Amino acid sequence: MVEKETGFVEINGFPIHYDKFGTGNQPVLLIPGAIGTSFTDFMKQIEGPDAFDLKRFTFIVIELPGWGRSRPPKRPYGINVYDNDVDCAIKLMEHLNYRSYYVIGWSDGAKVAILTGIFQPSRVLAIVAIGLFVYCTKTNILPTIRTQKIDLWSPELRNNYLEVYGSDQLQSLWDEHINFCKDLHNKVGEYVNSRPDLKDVRIAVHERLFTDLGKIRCPVLLVHGDRDPLIGLEQAIYCQEKIANCQLKRFSDGSHNVHQTHSKQFHDLVIKFFSESEDYF
Known part of the structure; x- marks a missing residue:
């Protein structure tokens, strides 16, 4: 069992919890997916045969507002939800006295x-983004919406989150997230109905994700599984075209959780990417 330090800091009205692994001089902020924690989303990067060297890296895994132990209050779903996430993540790293760091998000x-x-x-020194989704169309968020009933998840996936939340809390938190996705889908529908002349309607998940990708200075590595049932390759291609210093690594047999199913390849890919990024600035 890998030793970890846990703690929390009050940020924007939330008890933002984090887990800290390792003692290395290269800090990495790990950002889990929806309702995720270090336990549910990143353990293969932290312990086991494909883990990163914790004498080289220090991993800080944030639990985003309203998820994991960073609650109550409830997650503030709405137009500013990701602004609050980013603000909490940045302030957490400031609180821990990290002035510059790498970021990995799933x-x-x-x-x-x-x-x-x-x-x-x-x-931010460099970013690894796994399974990135930045805009909605009439159909592309429907696969996520169809995951609402946790009883339909694979037993392995469901049990992973049940250990953190229990069945009632897990279903309730996932319902809230899916309702947010439904709101995004409805916005697309409303716009399509108001502009029937438009064939390709895209609604940004967050306006700056859609319009300001060109303002990113650091190197970015996009990781995508070609068999991802939730997020199409076009999302990664769109971002690669907009970000100045950006690589796209595709896993032909990878799904949405490619960093878990292909943990050895992911480890080697990120190590190479971080090493190449060291001289960028």
Whole structure:
């Protein structure tokens, strides 16, 4: 069992909890996906045969507002929800006295990771974004909405989160997240109905994710599984075209959780990327 330090700091009205692993001089902020924690989302990066060297790196895993132990209050879903996530992540790293750091984010955490590079370009050394989703169309968020009933999840996935939340809390938190996704889907529908002349309607999940990708200064690595049932490759391609210093690594047989299913390849890829990024500035 890898030793960890846990703690929390009050930020924006939330008890923002974190887990800290390692003693290395290269700090890495890990941002889990929706309702995620270090236990549910990143343990293969922290312990086991494919873990990162914790004498080289120090991992800080944030639990975003309203998820994990960073509650109550409830997550403030709405137009500013990701702004609050980014603000909490940046202030947590400031509280821990990290002036510059790497960022790895998965799924919803990938959005927050990219936004840290937009909001704080002088602090973020490099970003790895796994399964990034930045805009909605008439159909592309429907696969996520269809995951609402946790009884339909694979037993392995469901049990992973049940250990953190229990069945009632897990379903309740996931319902809230899916309702947020439904709101995004409805916005697309409303816009399509108001502009039937438009064929390709895209609604930004967060305006700056859609318009300000070109303001990111640091190197970015996008990781995408070609068999991801939730997020299409076009999302990563769109971001790669907009970000100046950006690589896209595709896993032909990877799904949404490619960092978990291909943990050895992911480890080697990130180590190479971080090493190449050291001389960028």
